[in-house]
Amino acid sequence: MSQTCTLAIDAMGGDHGPAVTVPAALAALRRNSALELVLVGDESALNAALEGVAGHERERLQVRPASQVIGMDEPPAQALRYKKDSSMRVAIDMVRDAAADACVSAGNTGALMATARYVLKTLPGIDRPAICTTIPCRGGRFRMLDLGANVDCTAEHLFQFAIMGAVLVEASGDSRQPRVGLLNLGEEAIKGNDQVKQAAQLLQDSDLHYVGYVEGDSMFRNVADLVVCDGFVGNVALKSSEGVAAMISRYVREEFERNALTRLAGLIALPVLRALRRRLDHRRYNGASLLGLRGVVVKSHGSADVIAFEQAIEKGILEAREGIPARIDARLGQLFAQDAPA
Amino acid sequence: MSQTCTLAIDAMGGDHGPAVTVPAALAALRRNSALELVLVGDESALNAALEGVAGHERERLQVRPASQVIGMDEPPAQALRYKKDSSMRVAIDMVRDAAADACVSAGNTGALMATARYVLKTLPGIDRPAICTTIPCRGGRFRMLDLGANVDCTAEHLFQFAIMGAVLVEASGDSRQPRVGLLNLGEEAIKGNDQVKQAAQLLQDSDLHYVGYVEGDSMFRNVADLVVCDGFVGNVALKSSEGVAAMISRYVREEFERNALTRLAGLIALPVLRALRRRLDHRRYNGASLLGLRGVVVKSHGSADVIAFEQAIEKGILEAREGIPARIDARLGQLFAQDAPA
Numbered sequence: 001m002s003q004t005c006t007l008a009i010d011a012m013g014g015d016h017g018p019a020v021t022v023p024a025a026l027a028a029l030r031r032n033s034a035l036e037l038v039l040v041g042d043e044s045a046l047n048a049a050l051e052g053v054a055g056h057e058r059e060r061l062q063v064r065p066a067s068q069v070i071g072m073d074e075p076p077a078q079a080l081r082y083k084k085d086s087s088m089r090v091a092i093d094m095v096r097d098a099a100a101d102a103c104v105s106a107g108n109t110g111a112l113m114a115t116a117r118y119v120l121k122t123l124p125g126i127d128r129p130a131i132c133t134t135i136p137c138r139g140g141r142f143r144m145l146d147l148g149a150n151v152d153c154t155a156e157h158l159f160q161f162a163i164m165g166a167v168l169v170e171a172s173g174d175s176r177q178p179r180v181g182l183l184n185l186g187e188e189a190i191k192g193n194d195q196v197k198q199a200a201q202l203l204q205d206s207d208l209h210y211v212g213y214v215e216g217d218s219m220f221r222n223v224a225d226l227v228v229c230d231g232f233v234g235n236v237a238l239k240s241s242e243g244v245a246a247m248i249s250r251y252v253r254e255e256f257e258r259n260a261l262t263r264l265a266g267l268i269a270l271p272v273l274r275a276l277r278r279r280l281d282h283r284r285y286n287g288a289s290l291l292g293l294r295g296v297v298v299k300s301h302g303s304a305d306v307i308a309f310e311q312a313i314e315k316g317i318l319e320a321r322e323g324i325p326a327r328i329d330a331r332l333g334q335l336f337a338q339d340a341p342a
Numbered sequence: 343m344s345q346t347c348t349l350a351i352d353a354m355g356g357d358h359g360p361a362v363t364v365p366a367a368l369a370a371l372r373r374n375s376a377l378e379l380v381l382v383g384d385e386s387a388l389n390a391a392l393e394g395v396a397g398h399e400r401e402r403l404q405v406r407p408a409s410q411v412i413g414m415d416e417p418p419a420q421a422l423r424y425k426k427d428s429s430m431r432v433a434i435d436m437v438r439d440a441a442a443d444a445c446v447s448a449g450n451t452g453a454l455m456a457t458a459r460y461v462l463k464t465l466p467g468i469d470r471p472a473i474c475t476t477i478p479c480r481g482g483r484f485r486m487l488d489l490g491a492n493v494d495c496t497a498e499h500l501f502q503f504a505i506m507g508a509v510l511v512e513a514s515g516d517s518r519q520p521r522v523g524l525l526n527l528g529e530e531a532i533k534g535n536d537q538v539k540q541a542a543q544l545l546q547d548s549d550l551h552y553v554g555y556v557e558g559d560s561m562f563r564n565v566a567d568l569v570v571c572d573g574f575v576g577n578v579a580l581k582s583s584e585g586v587a588a589m590i591s592r593y594v595r596e597e598f599e600r601n602a603l604t605r606l607a608g609l610i611a612l613p614v615l616r617a618l619r620r621r622l623d624h625r626r627y628n629g630a631s632l633l634g635l636r637g638v639v640v641k642s643h644g645s646a647d648v649i650a651f652e653q654a655i656e657k658g659i660l661e662a663r664e665g666i667p668a669r670i671d672a673r674l675g676q677l678f679a680q681d682a683p684a
Contacts, residue, residue, distance in 0.1 A: 136589075137589065151533075185573065185577035185581075186490075188415070193574060215577075215578075216578040216581025217585030218581075219585065220585035221585070232575060233574060233575055235528075236525060236575050237579065239557050240558035240586075241582050242558070244586045245586055246559065247479065248587060250480065251622065255617050256611075256614055258614070261613075262614045266614070268606075269608070272600070272608070276593060
């Protein structure tokens with residue numbers, strides 16, 4: 001990292017709060033010498049967690065007090081209204097005030113989206129922010145959005161998602177000309193609902209590298225760098241994938257633990273099973289981007305452990321350094337310029 | 343099986359045609375002594391495939407000629423209009439004419455649904471037929487519908503799906519009072535789109551055992567016997583699950599084949615890996631039911647092998663024997679009777 005980058009961390013968010021966010025923050029500081037972090041939350045709890053931490057990491061770490069915490073199941077509207085001094089809200093305020101280049105939270109997704117949208121506002125030309133994450137697939141990875149911020153989407157919304165997601169893929173270095181696919185229930189042009197069919201037309205007419213419809217199974221065969229869908233479908237697709245992966249992992253464990261003989265086989269196969277576990281480790285992909293806002297906001301899984309939360313911080317660093325919101329804004333500006341009457 | 347049951351088999355459908363359908367039919371006949379099968383399709387091809395087959399199985403097997411085959415990618419409207427002597431159409435006609443108690447096809451899903459709907463008609467009170475299949479989950483299995491027949495669904499459609507699916511679960515013996523869940527992007531009442539929220543209300547007010555919203559991941563933790571959703575979401579959820587499972591299976595194979603040492607470990611772990619493969623074998627779950635029609639129609643996966651296609655035939659037998667359409671009709675009749683003005 002060439003220039004200094006400051007991230008605000010919602011240190012109280014998620015299932016584990018400072019027990020995860022503080023060690024993850026310290027690990028991120030060790031890994032990134034030009035990083036500065038602000039831990040937002042309960043001052044005494046955070047200072048206690050930082051006791052004994054010294055040296056170069058401690059110098060680049062501040063604590064910013066916030067007296068409230070938003071519950072994981074708290075209604076977003078209530079959080080927005082009554083939790084103005086929550087760790088999440090203060091972290092987002094810091095992004096708005098340019099006191100931080102990005103914020104990272106493992107808190108309540110709905111509250112994070114509502115607060116970020118209210119405090120930071122959306123970029124001009126973006127009707128709705130969307131949640132985008134990285135998903136492993138055969139021989140690579142792809143990004144998918146929206147994952148639950150928008151249950152009903154028009155074709156224009158889907159098109160905006162495609163633009164925002166494409167900017168993110170390009171900036172991450174995964175592809176200079178991302179293959180953009182629309183999630184559908186078949187690859188034939190006649191399939192799908194009206195929104196998807198119209199979005200296909202918009203993408204076809206755009207300068208994005210649109211590769212057509214992709215299906216729930218084909219997306220895991222590396223057919224697109226970006227998969228676009230509405231938030232209902234995206235949420236169900238992502239969670240179904242996680243559910244199946246968890247079930248299979250459990251089956252593998254159960255079969256190897258069945259009796260003395262299978263346990264012995266498991267012992268012999270341990271290096272293979274470890275390699276497999278590493279390969280399927282979803283923690284490596286933790287950190288979803290809230291795209292379309294005038295600032296960088298990264299959402300970590302609520303149950304993230306230290307390794308996973310550190311990944312979310314890394315995503316925040318990347319997006320801040322690459323100036324994702326400004327890049328999306330520029331891309332939209334080009335589009336509007338093209339569309340404007342001569 | 344106590345009484346004789348006759349099934350019409352679309353012997354030409356699917357990726358493999360008679361190479362799969364004929365051996366699967368013979369296996370089903372061996373397993374079910376009171377079963378009679380009619381293989382519908384190219385007479386000379388089928389007679390050739392049956393050469394050398396004799397005895398009790400051959401006696402319960404007829405060939406019914408049909409001169410056409412519907413292509414796997416053929417538009418349903420075209421198939422309906424120009425392929426009136428296709429193996430699929432003739433098999434469905436036999437159900438309408440009571441010459442068969444059910445039909446089974448591995449052919450083009452869209453054409454099968456369109457033809458079945460046109461030939462058999464829907465049950466009174468059912469606006470749209472739906473596709474329902476069985477999915478393995480932790481410690482059991484659940485059924486899910488719709489899987490792609492209906493991309494846009496109203497709350498009433500979802501409610502009808504729930505009734506049809508519940509009858510199927512009850513008849514299959516999996517549960518006498520099936521737990522019915524609505525697929526949603528969160529378990530909280532405020533989440534979801536309008537259709538889902540209204541369907542939740544209809545289910546709440548019904549005599550079904552409604553257990554609330556289920557999510558893409560929780561459904562694999564055995565929280566419901568029946569998961570209801572629109573066809574777009576259901577299709578994406580099912581295919582995503584299949585895609586992830588296929589990817590992980592491939593990873594397991596790759597990791598064990600990495601070098602001589604891992605191959606040795608794989609050899610030692612072979613019984614475990616085989617048990618795992620059996621447990622994850624999707625062929626056991628092959629066969630989706632087209633529910634809401636005045637007749638039993640079962641759709642096999644197009645790429646089904648003999649073992650998988652035999653499973654689809656078994657589903658056809660079960661549904662015919664249990665009289666699923668009549669049971670759905672009776673259930674709907676009760677509902678209407680309740681709703682009728684006093």
